[in-house]
Amino acid sequence: MIKIVFSSNGVSRFCTLFLLLIIVACNKVNHTKVIAHRGAWKQENLPENSIASLKKAIALKCYGAEFDVHLTKDSIPVVNHDADFMGMEIEHSTYEQLLTKTLANGEQIPTLEAYLKEGLKQTDTKLILEIKSAPSGKERTLLLTKIAVAMVDNLQGKDMVAYICFDFDAGKLVHQLDSSAEVAYLNGDKTPKEALAAGYTGINYNYKVYKKHPRWILEAQDLGMSVNSWTVNKKEEMEILLHQNIDFITTNEPELLLTLLKKNT
Template identity: 55%
Template sequence: MNWNNNKVIAHRGAFKKNNLPENSIASLKEAIRLKCYGSEFDVHLTKDNFIVVNHDEDFQGIPIATSTYAELRQKTLHNGEYLPTLEAYLKEGMKQEHTKLILEIKVAANLSRTLALTDAVFGMVQKIQAGAWVEYISFSYEALLRILQHDPAANTAFLAEINDELPVETLKKDHILQADYDFNIYQTGDWFNRAHRLGMTINAWTVNDKKDMLTLLENKIDFITTNEPELLLNLLS
């Protein structure tokens, strides 16, 4: 496989410029067309154990955790797509071998639900043999540790907002090889050199301003998650 060698991760797919729905198959296809390194997306578990791709806990007012997938299909995305299942999303991404699928395991109502989602996600990735395409990210440290129990070689990254970040040394000890933090966190502290000395990578989210992108690039950041992948690709070129 020949993964695109750049720093660009399209946040919820490349949706913004062409007014595509976030987290849709269409925005995934656009991220692939743009040759982004990765396309990020979020997953939740329905009441009947379908894994669906959506950012919020509800889909157009229908709560995902307490609804069936059939109930969620009563509404569509604004381009006419139904809410994608993880299986459909991964199978679309597996039609190519250049853009990674950056899978965010969302934090559910409690830890047991989060781990149930984590196990279901890993089971689906194994079932359709999507492991080479997938990198796992989560605000749940426990979810990442569970993925690594299943597959010690899995690519994992810990997401953190300001004040929730952990030292890169802690991540490394637990075999999580990327810090994936709110970009403001990197304005203090020697994150980049410390991570790179440990053989780890650094990602920043969600970076949409040219000035912020340039500052991070000057610091030799490894990846940037953005709603403006076209802008970042243009800066890199």
């Protein structure tokens, strides 16, 4: 049996060294989280923005599932990436008209309400709601913003939903309607300070923006903002962002990113 005897000074030095080792170890842990872009759809060839792709993102235990929301002619918010659905312009079509066509897996186009209700059945994967800019202009975009925020509130989903948008005024409105909401700007033309001053809690810029402005990641984090990047599908780009300790990465390849994160832990 070996006895180790410390003097009071020795104990102090040992404790200091131990704390330093903990700090170094913690700094090596990557805390980047995975957001599945339009749900997790690619590997199983599921329709993007479908309930099925949402469920797959949840099954993978992604931090978040991103999805896109448009407003129909009769002011029903629906989940779809493009401004048209199966050749029908969403803004100029009623919800009933959109129901005449289905996704490849037989699903109908999800309403925002249906998507949120499905996502709110669990508490592991956050719902990242993108407010799409209306083709007709800002008035419809801001109407969609009001409807979306009210619906999240009515469904008691505030803790599980975060917002993203390209329209700068839409994000400002989200903050005005719900000062506790997480909302990130997508367009990449504002500095972190400018976004923060408008009420944004995060920036979510294309990978190329961070290549042009490499200091924005740390600058935003120092301001207490979250930092995300879209849409990052290549391993080498993921690894660069992981090295920069970005908070979130939005990707069409969540399985790949999850694998890389496991290797880095």
